[in-house]
Amino acid sequence: MKISVLYKFQSGPWGGGNQFLKALRHQLTQMGQYEENPRKADVVLFNVYPFGAEYLFREAVKIKKEFPNKPIVYRLDGPLFLYRGRDKDIDLIIKKFGDAVIDGIVFQSKWSMEQNKTKLGISAPYETYIYNASNNQIFNDKNKSPYNLRQKxxxxxxxxxxxxxxxxxxxxxxxxxxxxxxxxxxxxxxxxxxxxxxxxxxxxxxxxxxxxxxxxxxxxxxxxxxxxxxxxxxxxxxxxxxxxxxxxxxxxxxxxxxxxxxxxxxxxxxxxxxxxxxxxxxxSLPTFSIDKAASDYHQFCKKIVDAVNKKGYQPKEITAVSKLSFFSIRIRAWKWKFWTKFRSKFI
Structure with missing residues (x-):
């Protein structure tokens, strides 16, 4: 069973999510469980916000139309409005999109799962939380300097x-x-x-x-x-x-x-x-292994695929209702963009 990550990867110094997904992709590749082409994968792991890479939302919908039995799993943090102190519209767009398309959600922590569910009502047929991990070939304590109280x-x-x-x-x-x-x-x-x-x-x-x-x-x-x-x-x-x-x-x-x-x-x-x-x-330091994170992601996705293959779960399909939902998402996204530009110029 192979996973494809639908995400706009960035090179060089970037945010933590980008670094984790690069490490996850590398580890899944090492395991022989990664497929670069989402149309050839068994599961698509989606990690996109509705602004900056909007085309990936459209791509996810296209994949759903072409392959109605292919599960799409959202890797989700947030709620974003708690962290930013604004932009709740982004969270609400994610909820609408998830209700229409997403079969499973991997929250990044138990706290994130609880906050998204209680404050936004975000949920999916399959849910779990999996902690992030760093590339252990780069981030490790092999060359850790000894602690010396005689120095600062x-x-x-x-x-x-x-x-x-x-x-x-x-x-x-x-x-x-x-x-x-x-x-x-x-x-x-x-x-x-x-x-x-x-x-x-x-x-x-x-x-x-x-x-x-x-x-x-x-x-x-x-x-x-x-x-x-x-x-x-x-x-x-x-x-x-x-x-x-x-x-x-x-x-x-x-x-x-x-x-x-x-x-x-x-x-x-x-x-x-x-x-x-x-x-x-x-x-007493905790351990975070990219090996374990990749294995947990694979097991969670496999659980959904197995349920589909055994006719125990029917992935979400693009319907007339979901198309209407996508239209409302576009309207909300347009309003958010307009307000953001206005705020940056005049407030």
Whole structure:
């Protein structure tokens, strides 16, 4: 049984979803379970937002028309409106599209599944959640620098996005209040603010980022409503205990590999606690294997295919009702684009 990923892949430094899907595609290929052509695959794994790659939505509909028995599975995070603080229309478009076309959903965390279902009513005949994983050939702790209390404790935060909800209020607080005689901190990625004490490094390719992570001691993320932080997973996989905002899917991923914080009032206290009990947290780090993630995706998709083959499930078909739904999606998408352009120019 072979899977094809319907997604606009990007080369070089890019967002976490892109990096995960490249690793997943590579691992499925190694397993002999990947098909580049979605029309030849047994299952299509769809991972697209309705803006930026709209043609892939149209492509998914075409595939459904041509191959009505071919299941389409949506890899979904969000809800997006919680993370962005706006753009709920995008989530609602995804729901409409899912109701008409999608046979299964892989949410990226339990938190994401619960929030999408309760706040948006997003569901599918087949559902599960599977955590992301990084490319373990790149992100690993084989070259991890030893922890040395005689030197400054090295802290790192990363973010591809410069969205304020990625935690920049907290990072600015640390820039102003962290004891830089005891700690040093770097930030890798895009940022909406300048730092005075934190060293800022622009986005890096995965191999270079992994090298820097291996040289650090503690990872910090303060991103809000983040369903399954690929950046956090990369850091944990590189052997870094973490201090994370108690929000979104962070605590699910962290397990016993660090501590959660609430806001500015307790973050430095939690950093000190991890630094003082470093070996204990280091030994309790969770593991994220791309091998396991790929196997879980394959098993979930195979479950749907087996049900189809045994006549236990009939994949969704393009009907007159779904065509009407696609028309309403286009109208909603047009309104969203118009409002977004208006907002960027005049608000």
């Amino acid at each position: 404790i090295k802290i790192i935060a990363t973010s591809w996005s410069a969205n304020w909800n990625k935690g920049f209020k907290i990072y600015r607080y640390l820039d102003q209040n962290l004891d830089f005689l005891k700690y040093e901190m770097i930030f890798v990625g895009h940022s909406p603010i300048e730092f005075n004490n934190i060293k800022w490094i622009k986005p890096l390719p995965s191999k270079e980022l992994a090298q820097i992570l291996n040289q650090q001691d503690i990872y910090i993320t303060a991103s809000q409503n983040d369903p399954c932080s690929n950046s956090l997973i990369e850091a944990l996989t590189c052997g870094l205990p973490a201090v994370v905002l108690n929000d979104g899917g962070h605590s699910e991923l962290l397990g016993k590999g660090g501590l959660t914080f609430i806001n500015e009032s307790d973050i430095i206290e939690k950093i000190e606690a991890v630094a003082n009990n470093y070996s204990s947290y280091r030994c």
